[in-house]
Every structure is written in C-alpha cells, then in structure tokens.
Amino acid sequence: MKMTQLFTTALAGCLITVALAGCAGGGNNDNNSSKNTNQSASSEKVKLTALVVKHSLTKDVNTMQWLNDLQDSVGVEIEWQQISADWDQKKSVLFASGEIPDLLFNATTDADYVQYQGLFEDLSPLINESATNISQMFNDHPEAKVLAETIDGKIYGVPRYRSVWPDTSPTMFINKTWLDNLGLELPTTWDELEDVLIAFRDGDPNQNGDTTDEIPMDFDKITSSYSPRLLLGSLGLPLSNYTQNGYFVEDGIVKNFLIDDRFKTLMIYLQKLYKEGLINQEVITQDYSKYQSLARGDGNIAKVGFTWGWESGDRFGNELRSQYVALPQLKQHSDSTHELYWSYDHYQIGYSGNAVAMSSKTKNKEAAMKFIDAMYDEKTSIEVLFGGMNDTDKGIKDNGDGTYQVLPPADAQLDPGTWKWTNSLADMGAFYIRDEMKQKLTLGEDMQRVVEEKSTYDQLLAKADVRINVYPQGFMKYSQEDINILAMNQANINHITDQSWAIWMTDASKDIEAEWNDYVKQVNNVGMKQNLEIRQKAYEAYLAQL
Structure with a gap:
C-alpha cells in the first residue's frame, strides 16, 4: 500500500522516537523459573524495549502477571510497544528507519532479514552460549532449527513449537x-x-x-x-x-x-x-x-x-x-x-517461524537472550500460550504433582478460545510446548473437543512420511x-x-x-x-x- 511522503515521514518519526527510547545496556542476571525475591531495585535491572504484534483481542501485556514475574526473575525491565492492527504497513517505515526495539515478537518474516540486512542480530552464537531451552528445542526437534536458519545458516528469528495441538487442521x-x-x-x-x-x-x-x-x-x-x-x-x-x-x-x-x-x-x-x-x-x-x-x-x-x-x-x-x-x-x-x-498438517500447526527476533543494536544482548530463552522454559511456555499460572491471570492451574490444567474462562461471558486470545499471547507468543505436555497438561473444553473430533482421522494421518509424502x-x-x-x-x-x-x-x-x-x-x-x-x-x- 502506497502512502504519501508526508504521512510516511510523520509516521517514521513517531516510530523512531519509540524505538530510540530503549536500546539500553546493563549487567547479566541469573535466569530463574520463578520470581526472585532478592531481586535488586528496578533501577538496577537491564532496561530493554520490545515490540509485540498481538491479536486484537489480547489485553495489555503489562497487565499479564506471569510476564511481569518473568521480567523480575530474569532481571530485566521492558518497555512494551504493542501492535494489534496494520503491522505490515507500519513495519516498513520502522525497519527502513534503521532504529528498532531491542526485541520483536511475532513481528518479522524471513524476507525482512534479506531486505533489511544488518538490522537484526544473528542469534546463533547467543543460543549456543546460553539459551538452554531453545537449544533443547533444537535438539529435540532438529527440524525446528532448519525452520529457523536462513539459507546461509544464520538464525535471526527463533521459531515456536507446540505439541498439544492435533496433526490436522480441517x-x-x-x-x-x-x-x-x-x-x-x-x-x-x-x-x-x-x-x-x-x-x-x-x-x-x-x-x-x-x-x-x-x-x-x-x-x-x-x-x-x-x-x-x-x-x-x-x-x-x-x-x-x-x-x-x-x-x-x-x-x-x-x-x-x-x-x-x-x-x-x-x-x-x-x-x-x-x-x-x-x-x-x-x-x-x-x-x-x-x-x-x-x-x-x-x-x-x-x-x-x-x-x-x-x-x-x-x-x-x-x-x-x-x-x-x-x-x-x-x-x-x-x-x-x-x-x-x-491432510497431515503437523508442520503447519506444530511449528511456526520468527516468534522473536533481536535488534543488532541491542546493547545488552546477553540479557535480552536470557529473557527470550526464559519464555521457552517448560512451565513458562504454557503460560505464554494459555495464560498465567497465578490468581491474577487465572489461565492455568498447577496441580502440584508435575501436571497442569487449562482453566475455564474466568469471564463466564467468553468461550474458551476467546478467553485464551484475550488473556494470553496465545499462538502469537514465543514458546516451546514439549512433547511430554501431551501427558502433563489437561486442555480446555474446546481443545479436548478438537482432539476428539480429529481422532476420526488418526489412522489416515499415520500414513504421513516426512521423506516421501509430506x-x-x-x-x-x-x-x-x-x-x-x-x-x-x-x-x-x-x-x-x-x-x-x-x-x-x-x-x-x-x-x-x-x-x-x-x-x-x-x-x-x-x-x-x-x-x-x-x-x-x-x-x-x-x-x-x-
């Protein structure tokens, strides 16, 4: 879509102002799976900026308790820019400016890395050095690494994987x-x-x-x-x-x-x-x-x-x-x-690329990578998808025995699907839902119905062979x-x-x-x-x- 030069200049200035607000650096902090009660004052946290492209239903991410707790546990403080519409039109202006937030969630495509060379960080070294959760995903599912890598072997966007969805869409x-x-x-x-x-x-x-x-x-x-x-x-x-x-x-x-x-x-x-x-x-x-x-x-x-x-x-x-x-x-x-x-759709449903990318100008790349990797933690990942495991978010119940349960909507006026999209980053988040979650996680009513209905095709889906007919x-x-x-x-x-x-x-x-x-x-x-x-x-x- 073409925009007038005046509108383009104005919008670029607005977005650049937001982007310049937070490429700050800082020290490293331990990556814990729960809130660190000994966390130092917020002024000592690493300040980062992040842009998230989310569903129009999704609430303000600053009100997601699990996300605030995650920042505390990693030792970062994030200023969020939230986009719910017209991102394809907005991003060309922002990317062309050369100044983007430290982290970009659900905001990039493979083509962006080619068109805007030098704008994004190659995450391969950081993943190899410290991203244990993402490395586990790549080890467990090598095809996820294939999805992430560019034709020359670099990784600019980390993919997401979820095991609990069925293997067919229709x-x-x-x-x-x-x-x-x-x-x-x-x-x-x-x-x-x-x-x-x-x-x-x-x-x-x-x-x-x-x-x-x-x-x-x-x-x-x-x-x-x-x-x-x-x-x-x-x-x-x-x-x-x-x-x-x-x-x-x-x-x-x-x-x-x-x-x-x-x-x-x-x-x-x-x-x-x-x-x-x-x-x-x-x-x-x-x-x-x-x-x-x-x-x-x-x-x-x-x-x-x-x-x-x-x-x-x-x-x-x-x-x-x-x-x-x-x-x-x-x-x-x-x-x-x-x-x-x-139709065997596991590759389409289970995987999707470019869940999160990083600016090449991020000052504290190690801290930014810690935060990214923390989202791929086993428990945190299901919170990203279904909502927080706490009394504020009311997305998931921890049964205390290593199993979890997706809770019914806290708002009785909403169906489970709408509640998920309202209460969490849902399918647009960054996560690694491990295969063992099929046994550990009790899904909501709507997804239980999905799994049951699609079991009709289990025998036919078993004919899928990734080397000859997928x-x-x-x-x-x-x-x-x-x-x-x-x-x-x-x-x-x-x-x-x-x-x-x-x-x-x-x-x-x-x-x-x-x-x-x-x-x-x-x-x-x-x-x-x-x-x-x-x-x-x-x-x-x-x-x-x-």
Whole structure:
C-alpha cells in the first residue's frame, strides 16, 4: 500500500522516537523459573524495549502477571510497544528507519532479514552460549532449527513449537440431527454423499416448515483448508501442510494438485453438485466471515448440512454444535481401490517461524537472550500460550504433582478460545510446548473437543512420511532470486487457476474433460513447471538437512 511522503515521514518519526527510547545496556542476571525475591531495585535491572504484534483481542501485556514475574526473575525491565492492527504497513517505515526495539515478537518474516540486512542480530552464537531451552528445542526437534536458519545458516528469528495441538487442521462435519430426521445413515462414498445432499435440499431436515432455507453443502475457497480439496484424499492424493497454492509431495516429488488429473475428477463432481443446487450458490463470492456465520444458523435452527471447519463449537456455535459429527474420509465409489488420505498438517500447526527476533543494536544482548530463552522454559511456555499460572491471570492451574490444567474462562461471558486470545499471547507468543505436555497438561473444553473430533482421522494421518509424502513448505529455503521468480510465476498461475475452477464449477455448459489438457498446458507455460523445479530443489535440500 502506497502512502504519501508526508504521512510516511510523520509516521517514521513517531516510530523512531519509540524505538530510540530503549536500546539500553546493563549487567547479566541469573535466569530463574520463578520470581526472585532478592531481586535488586528496578533501577538496577537491564532496561530493554520490545515490540509485540498481538491479536486484537489480547489485553495489555503489562497487565499479564506471569510476564511481569518473568521480567523480575530474569532481571530485566521492558518497555512494551504493542501492535494489534496494520503491522505490515507500519513495519516498513520502522525497519527502513534503521532504529528498532531491542526485541520483536511475532513481528518479522524471513524476507525482512534479506531486505533489511544488518538490522537484526544473528542469534546463533547467543543460543549456543546460553539459551538452554531453545537449544533443547533444537535438539529435540532438529527440524525446528532448519525452520529457523536462513539459507546461509544464520538464525535471526527463533521459531515456536507446540505439541498439544492435533496433526490436522480441517474436520469434515455433517449434521447428524438432519440425518436422523430424514432416517438416513452417514454417507461413506461420494455417491452416497450426493444422495444425502439431495435429501437435505428437498426434505426440510431442520423441520421449520421451509424447504428452501437449507444449504446442503458449504465451503471456503477451493484451495483453502476448509474445502472439498480434502476429497482429493479419496483419490489417493496425499495432502499435507496446507498452502494456498496447491503444492504437495507424492513419492518424494513436489507436485501441484491444481494440474493433477485427480483435481479434474473432483471438479467434475462439484460441477454436478452445483448444477443440482446442492452447493451454496454464493460459495464463490462469500468471504470467510459469511462462511462462518451461515453455519451458525438461526438460533437453534441449523442452515448448513455438510461442511468443513476447525472445531464444532468454532464452526457452528455452542447452540448448534451438538447437531454435528465428524465424518470419516469418503471413498469415491463403493468399489474404489484408491488409498485414502487426510491432510497431515503437523508442520503447519506444530511449528511456526520468527516468534522473536533481536535488534543488532541491542546493547545488552546477553540479557535480552536470557529473557527470550526464559519464555521457552517448560512451565513458562504454557503460560505464554494459555495464560498465567497465578490468581491474577487465572489461565492455568498447577496441580502440584508435575501436571497442569487449562482453566475455564474466568469471564463466564467468553468461550474458551476467546478467553485464551484475550488473556494470553496465545499462538502469537514465543514458546516451546514439549512433547511430554501431551501427558502433563489437561486442555480446555474446546481443545479436548478438537482432539476428539480429529481422532476420526488418526489412522489416515499415520500414513504421513516426512521423506516421501509430506510437503514442508515453511522449512524450505530459497535464494532471493528464486523467491522473486516463484512470486512472479505464482501470480500468473493464480490468474488462470482461480478463474478456471470457479467457472468450471458454476457453469454446467463447460466441458471440463475437453478443456483440461489446454488448461494444464497454459498453467505450466506461465510458470508452474519452473516453480515445481525450484520447489523440488528446495525440498531435496531440506531432506538433506534432516
């Protein structure tokens, strides 16, 4: 987004003033996991500045007791700058000024380190010297270090890892109450699903006397996480680590489902369903908020029969969620012999990069590194994610026996997910949630439901093999030249693919079979072939690092 020169200058001056306020130095202090009652006066603490990009719901970080206690225990005093909106527009001005806060949480990308060379500190030496928690994360999960390292082996941003989330993002939901009202069983094939959707269209399954207000099927955009792309797993296509652009790995080869014959098969099926009025007729134009609100229905009257989402409470709301069940992966036909898959998203859900970075101008880098590493402590990490373990934050209960429990919202008006985002840094924080927390930590009601619903796909997810059928996009490194080529090509590719799938599905006069070969040729010619070659090279380099 372009800004006028006057606005840019004014904003830069404002941000620079904030950034210059705190690149102070000081002495080192012991890193304890609890508050040090013998801590010296605040004037003797190391003063640091930090910028945190947080969710719009998240409360003032200065009111988080666990965070104040952590600063005391490490011996630092932090002046926080908090950003909840428009960071992408603001950061270019701040970074271009050359003066940034000592620490930046959830504020940087790999591209920033290339564009603003010299602005950020290479953390590798500091991690090796003193960051025991981060070093443990790298030792336990070498792929986390691969994620953190640049193409030349430097670490400018420390990643985060969480073990307690499931290994897939989407769940396929169907309204079991509607099935029961119509005397129907859960479908097991695409053919049976079509029959069920027809019954949903015609049979007034929500029993409100109106046979026109039901939406048999609804989904987000075809390449999104919550869409019929999941049905490609019915055809033996191993989806993983969702990306917007359709890339996946099969037998060690990087491919793209948008030019795969199995996608053609799926589009022919969807075209048929759309023509029969079984798919939301506004599916192409609706945004995600509309997609979510439709599934929330009208009071206790459901509107959507079959769809995809993260979790039943999130997708349908508390009033309707009990009507829906997770539906196992479907076979295409009863006699199909395709291997079944579900989207394995562990790399996407369990890991994310650049949780925290440091300015190269930070005066006391050792103290700043101690504070960063303290956030990766076992107990502190779950406080970062779920809220403090104290009577003020009321996020987690320490059971006193080495186990912990995520507490229900202290505000009864909030659901567990909203409370987490309000009360903690949540998924935008810096943390290492160790694998043993799966046994030590009792999750909240919403996440227990997530784990239970997604267990439907456990057997299919077990087929994931990181060396032959898992696409690790976030871990793959590219040169700046390759990044530029990929971006330019992808814009040309998307121009064709986005229009094609939408027209194919909504225009029954289109002969997908007859148009397919020309479509694939066009997509390859505008850059897909080159992008696949670049990604294959990066994929093989990633495997070599494991």
